[in-house]
Amino acid sequence: MSDFQVTCIIPDGQDRDRRIDSIGGTAGGGWKLKLDDAIHHIESGTHQFWTVAKSESVWIIVAVRNGKKYLKTTADGLEPNNLLALPSCT
Structure with missing residues (x-):
C-alpha cells in the first residue's frame, strides 16, 4: 500500500453536493x-491518501451521504471542509 499526500483538489463545479x-499532489x-x-484505491486498500489540516496530518477516508460516496478527512465532521479548503490543482 502506498501513501500519497493530497495538496490540491479540482472542485466539481457548482453542484449542490x-x-x-x-x-x-506534488509527488513525482x-x-x-x-x-x-481515489475512492476505489482507498476501498481496495491499494493506496492511502492524507493531507495537512491545522498543522496536523490527517487521513482521507470514504464517506457516504445521500447515497453518494465522497472523500473527507478523519478530522472533518459531515462536510469535507479540510479538503474543500485546499487550493485548486493547476
Missing part, C-alpha cells in the same frame, strides 16, 4: 486522480 472531481512531479478512482 459540493463533490470534489479530483484530488492531486505532480499527479491528479479522479474522485471515483
